[in-house]
Amino acid sequence: MSQVDDLQAVAQDIRAAAHTVIEGKPEAIELALIALFSSGHLLIEDVPGVGKTMLAKTLARAIDGTAQRIQFTPDLLPSDITGVSIFNAERRDFEFKPGGVFATIVIGDEINRASPKTQSALLEAMEERQVTVDGVTHPLPDPFMVIATQNPIEMEGTYPLPEAQRDRFMLRISMGYPARAAEVAMLDHHGGGDPLADLRPVTDAARVSELAAGVRGIFVHAAIKDYLVAVLDATRHNPDVRLGGSPRAGLQLLRACKTRAALHGRHYVIPDDVQALAAPALAHRILLSPTAQLAQRSVEDIVRAAVDSVGVPDRD
Known part of the structure; x- marks a missing residue:
């Protein structure tokens, strides 16, 4: 099989797994796959409760990568994202404690509820795929993808993302409300439990990284x-x-x-x-x-x- 055939097969497996969790949103799943295999980052903008975070978690589970969820709030500090150096009394040296950004897929939930200073802590990580703390550079996993969700800026308690931050996101999608039939199916299938509980990985992060390199x-x-x-x-x-x-x-x-x-x-x-x-x-x-x-x-x-x-x- 060619590299393109391999990519199609793996993408189809991820797509099928995602459809068991996300009802009636094939376009959103497709764009998420494009961002994933393009080594890009995804911004999902919509009102609460339409499945933004669920899509991000589903993608992370399907590729069997490490996932970290960062809940952005007004009091979130940049060090909560990047990590911090803490003095180890036994070793008499500083020890780096990784922040939430050290994962295959980082889910930045409601990113525009944090201050612009905290939002900007993601800039180096998203562009350079590394974090520098106290002059020491720490590489991030490969693949590395940020899936950030944000609420419309008209909602109370939100800060608009700076232009430099928005420019780091490869794609922006909007989930929208599901069609009536899809919403009824969601009530039937997911009303009694967590749809993610039965989702099993269909590939691994190393395979995704290999296929992403072939796309170039x-x-x-x-x-x-x-x-x-x-x-x-x-x-x-x-x-x-x-x-x-x-x-x-x-x-x-x-x-x-x-x-x-x-x-x-x-x-x-x-x-x-x-x-x-x-x-x-x-x-x-x-x-x-x-x-x-x-x-x-x-x-x-x-x-x-x-x-x-x-x-x-x-x-x-």
Whole structure:
């Protein structure tokens, strides 16, 4: 079997396991898989109670990785995330006590309820995949993924994520309320117990890391790269936009497109990949102008307009 076939098989096993816990959300599960195999981080934004944390826990259980849940609160300290050096009286030396970020999958629950200073403690970990405490650098596990959940910023007691922090998340998804049939099925299947209790791992973290490395070899034609950059550029020159997609956004969108291509059994990226992932990869990074905010323009509409304004490259 080829690397793409292997990825498809493992992804299908994870997808099937996730569907036993998360009812009626195939799109959210698919985007979570894309972030996982792209070595990216995932931001899940929605109101409480729609399954944000459950999706994160399900993914961690399915790949048999270590999982740490950090509940972000206004009094959470940066050292609670990264760890702290404590003096060991017996050894007469400082000993490092790892924080919650040392895990294969870190579940940052309600990340926007903590102060911006605490939120920024994740920056080095998410970008460099390491933590520096008291001048000593500690590497994080491989693979390493942050799945952060946040409530809408209009809710009481929330702080908007800084632009630099949002830019570290490869994709942002919204769970939304389930369809009526899916919600009825959820009551039938999960009303009497914990749906995670019966979930068994279908792969391991080392295998995920190996497959993620193989995704980087997916072919991307020069015309597709030019198309992707043109979409980014269109977001930057929209009069309703104060801050458009960054170069980092383009790099992460390209990685996500490679993974989507592999999940669909292809060894190459096509324009459909860019179009499908443009909104999840770019919308959370774009800042609207005050005029657009007053007019209640949607960031997703801005991304769709950017995609529609760029001509699709020829298949030649």
